[in-house]
Amino acid sequence: MEEMAIVFSPKYYEHNTGRDHPESSRRLKTVMRELKRLNLFSATTGCQLVEPELASIENLELVHDPEYVGLVKRICELGGGLLDLGDTVVSPKSFEVARYAVGGARKAVDSVLDGNYQKAFALVRPPGHHAGPYYGAGFCVFNNVAVAAAYLIEQHSFERVLILDVDAHHGNGTQEIFYDSEKALYMSLHEDPREFPGTGFVDEVGEGAGLGYNVNVPLPFGTGDEEYMKAFDEVVVPVARQYEPQFVLVSVGYDSHYGDPVGKLQLSAAAYESIFKKTLDLASTVCQGRLVAVLEGGYNLGQLGKLAALTISRMADFSYSMKDGTPPANSNVARRARRVIEKVEKAHSAFWKLRA
Template sequence: MGIKMATGLVYHELCMWHDAGNVSSFVPTGLQVQPDRHAEEPETKRRIRNLLEVSGLLGKLELIQPEPAEIAQIARVHPQSYIDRIKEKSRSGGGEVGLNTFIGNEGFDIARISTGGAISVMDRVLDGRVRNGYALVRPPGHHARPDEAMGFCVFANAPIAIREMQKKYQLDRIAIVDWDAHHGNGSEEIFYEDPAVLTISLHQNNLFPIGSGAMSANGAGRGEGYNINVPLPPGSGRGAYEAAFERVVIPALRAYRPQLIVVCSGFDACGLDPLARLMLHSSAYATLTRQLMHCADDVCQGRIAMVHEGGYSRALAPYCGLAVMETLSGIRTKVTDPFDEYVSGFGGQDLQPHQETIIEEARGLLKKKFA
């Protein structure tokens, strides 16, 4: 191979114009809650893109313009009545469409671009125009249920894109690794009885949605064994994540041999995030990315497509994003993360016994399907 293929980046400014609603963090404002920024605001994501530019990496990436997802593509996951409901709300000025979830005026079309971004990045990876890629889109998607918007998510971006890829490329094994701090409940539900999609979610135990993401939820019917939850205790950091990857995520992927690895990527597992209590840092995200790449090189010609989910630290999310993009592209920039030494030094970054208990229990799940 003489030509080293580039890493793709999907970005569209209209995604940043998505209006997540007038709330304080994620609760509605009122007489007792002063209006403030929504946690899922554009600036966190825009700052990721801006740091890529300032670092010089942006110019070395293959920039991918997303097309809005077609209604027929969205309808493979969401019923038409749900799509119509989102469209009507969007056409009448916007408003609340689900738990903690708002959409602005014309937000329907922005949400379609976000979903289209997930489709574009997977398509480019599979047709070989890029080696791997990242869709930096919003609104996010991993909480969206077929007929219910929730957790800032409107359309199930990654699952819709996966359905499109299955059809276009006749794939029968795709894996989702969801490292967002919250449980990927939407992806879990959509593929719960489907062995053609292995869903793995690492998340803070019982963070959001409440009561969701237990290890006992392991898939059903023909999909039994093909949904793996690793509910990590609050305070989990680099050691817990690396152990979970080495003992659960990577062995599951190697046994399943997906034709494409999709990462639902949230940077809210970082140590400065306001919405979660985990302790990752940019160099830890780089390590996890490297582990996935080694595995992907062995099982699916390196095909990794990442789709952005959460991540609410305006300060640290950009450096986590840069670390992932540097690793995916194999290009180191001169930018160093000024927070990395600080967060990586937090107490308890090494694997703790109570975390190991959970990870070992999750490893036990693999024996049923993948031993």
């Protein structure tokens, strides 16, 4: 049994996106219901509930432009509205709640740095990985995981932080924030990004000092466990091992699951289990197990709680199983996915030792 921090506060329910919005407070309510059903916060699981702190404005400005931070504050003070041309909604309380989401990711990192916990999961909302230096997008207000990484780099002198993004969508904000830095390696497996967010292609490999430190694996719609894990084994694991991160952050979105109404990948729970098993192995080999997961997307309210519980069970090493079956494989999609993996290997062969 491992000591693990679950960072959460009911304050996260107060970011109100309105009726029928997929990114609603019901997401975290269903997760907490499942964790309580499991009696997760009893002594036997090794998990403890930890309260997030309110992120300071300086913390937000580690990755966001002060003008953008001020804009979000003003829109919320005026009663809320849209941050983009799509459906990134804020309500009067959202500025404060989004600061608690950033503070939750930071608290998770601090819990591990302090040595109080080996691992942590920040169960936060609004999500963060689509938020860039000057903008909110894709339901994201501030970039929680990016602030956590910048905090490690700027305030704790870390030189190599891995951000692994397994949300169904490309984390365009995270990529942009660290595009020219070698201190954060951003690796993302995601669905074909042509529809959304329009970035996340193979040839976006970083620039300047960050050249080679941005790895995108854009998989075709419908990609299932087998090809996803092939990309994980052939790209993510070898690159991560060569990078030797001092800290591993995971942007975990559950919208890559086949039951998700928003994401278009076809992973089963078994893939999430493998992702975490391999990432935990990696963290224990290269950085004394220092691993923090930060919640991004995931919109199937019937499965979200179980998928989060499954992740936590792997991180805290207790038994939990989720039976969800496996969607049928599509050989045409599989073939196209394998071609993408080959392209990624080629694009990165100048920077990393890969099969290509």
